[in-house]
Amino acid sequence: MKITKLDERVHVLDSNTDALSILQDIVESGVQEEAFYICDVGDIVRKHKIFKAAMPRVEPHYAVKCNDSHTVLETLAALGTGFDCASKTEINKVLTLGVNPSRIIFANPAKPMSHIRHAAATGVRLMTFDNESELFKIKDIFPDAKMVIRIRCDATIAQCQLGMKFGCDPVSEAPQLLDLARSLxxxxVGVSFHVGSGCGEPAVFRRAIAASRDIFDYAETLxxxxxxxxxGGGYPGGTGSSIDKIADIINRALEDYFPDPAVNVIAEPGRFYVASAYTLACNIHSIRTVNVSDPVTGNPNKHIMYYINDGVYGSFNCLLYDHQHVVPIPLKINAGAKYYRSSVWGPTCDGLDQVVENHMLPEMKIGDWLIFxxxxxxxxxxxxxxxxxPIPKVHVVADQNIWMLLKDMFPLSENHFVIGNTKANLRVGLDTPDGWTMPSLPITIPICNGGKIIEEHILDYVQIGSLN
Incomplete structure (x- = not known):
């Protein structure tokens, strides 16, 4: 079980410490075995600055579904972003931070009626649609809503295509839906689109913006x-990625098709803000060595199977649902270690729980750590x-400059941060084996013989280094 009263605040790092060194310190604490995350709030702040600099006319509305961490939402609320919510629960998560309902777009084109009622009750008026039935629901439940028609314009390359589920055809369907909306x-009030999550074709944004212009013009006739x-979304956020090409195409397309500054332009970035802010550390708890045939020579080759304490039912569900490619990085490489074809497996009893199928890794041992x-x-x-x-715990960190920037920006305050001996503070809440409790020490254990105490042992906590 976990130590109670966990400290979930943001830990402020001194000038000699960074997120990787904190990760290393937790690993070397000697008491951490479960997988865990390090979240660098500063990375989120830097991404916000990049987005605003790259597309100054576009107001980001963070896609809550991407990562609904309370810390992430608080940080983005403090930075002034809007929010893209897909359900009444997501709406509540944002509203409880003190965010004005006008900063929320209910960007789910097919909403349960109870969720529409909740949006009406909480003052979230802006929402999307792409079909006739949604308009009839809105007419009956929330006639004062401000609707945004969602059109389909798919990127040829994307991690997750969304057009198969959402978005009306801009030529054959959109005009009919606008006619119906007018009659009802x-x-x-506008047009939305989503080219696909993790877009790999920047040019698609120009096609979508051009199509939106046509719908603006038709709507004016009504x-x-x-x-x-x-x-919409689609902006990459991994380490080393860039939105410069996408931003350049968007900026030029806005100049060409929407030069009127009275048109409010928003976007729904998700992974762009949070992907690179999180690093996952997993412990190798079991190892199996097998012989596999070389695909060319047919000779047997050594293949090592590493079993870690997180898998596709946990953090690596992204392999199934987000088509993500993950790379295992050994935290420590032993001198002279040989490299072998290896696979990495999650902890469950499901044979499909495979994280990495075939990757060259140095030979490691039980207790070593892999970083993702x-x-x-x-x-x-x-x-x-x-x-x-268990789902991995998240340790949230920020450097002193980020702390100075955020500590007085609502809804954040100085109470959200821990300052001082950061490494010791971070050890609060480290995992301990299931079934164990942490007694108050020191305690005395008597050793008896024949009903008489012949020896006493005093137990107390001591600080130790790495067990490796």
Whole structure:
């Protein structure tokens, strides 16, 4: 079980400490065995600055579904972003931070009626649609809503295609839906699209913006006064990635098709903000060596199977649902270690629980750690404790400059941060084996013989180094 009263605040790092050194310190604490995350709040802040500098006209509305961590939402709320919510639970997560409902777009084109009622009750008026039935629901439940028509424009390359589920055809369907909205007296205020999560074709944004212009023009003939363009998501956020090409295409397309500054332009970035902020550390708890045939010579080759304490039912669900490619990085490489073809497996009893199929790794031993970068997007929100394996704890850190920037920005305050002996503070809440409790020490244990105490042992905590 876990030590109670965990300290979930942001730990402020001194000038000689960074996120990797904190990860190393936790590993070497001698008491940590479960998988865990390090979240660098500074990385999220830097991403926000990059987004605003790259596309100054576009107001980001963070996609809550990507990572709904309270710390992430608080940080982005403090930075002034809006939020893209897909359910009443996500709406509540944002509203409890003190965010004004006007900063939320309910960007789910097919909403349960109870969720529409909740949006109406909480003042979240901006929402999307792409079908007739949604308009009839809005007419009956929330006629004062401000609707945004979502069109389909798919990137040829994307981690997750969304057009197969959402988005009306901009030519054959959108005009009919706008005609219906006008006849029902529903106020449609703009156009949205989503080219696909993790877009790999920047040019698709120009096609989508051009198509949106046509719909703006048609809506004007019906008497609508469109004032919103929602560029959706699709912005890469992994280490070493860049949104410069996408930003350049978007900026030029806005100049060409939407030069009027009265049109409010928003976007729904998710992975861009959080992917690289999270690093996952996993412990190798079991090893199996097998012989496999060389695909060329047919000769047997040594293949090592490493079993770690997180898998596809936990953080690595991103392999199944987000089509992510993960790279295992040994935290420590032993001198002279030989490299072998290796696979990495999760802890459950499911044979499909494979994290990495075939990768060259140095020979490691039980107790060694593997690090996985770029694990902040579409991981923790979907993770489950299947087979009884816990969801990894997150240790949140920030450097002193980030602390100075955020500590007085609502909803954050100085109470959200821990300053001082950061490494000792981070050890609060480290995992201990299931079934153990931590007694108050020192305690005295008597050794008896024949009813008489012949010896006493005094137990107390002592500070030790790494057990490796």
């Amino acid at each position: 007296g529903i106020d449609v 008497g609508f006064n469109f004032n919103l363009l929602d560029l 970068e770029d694990m902040g997007a579409y991981t923790l929100p979907v993770a489950s404790p299947f087979n009884g394996f």
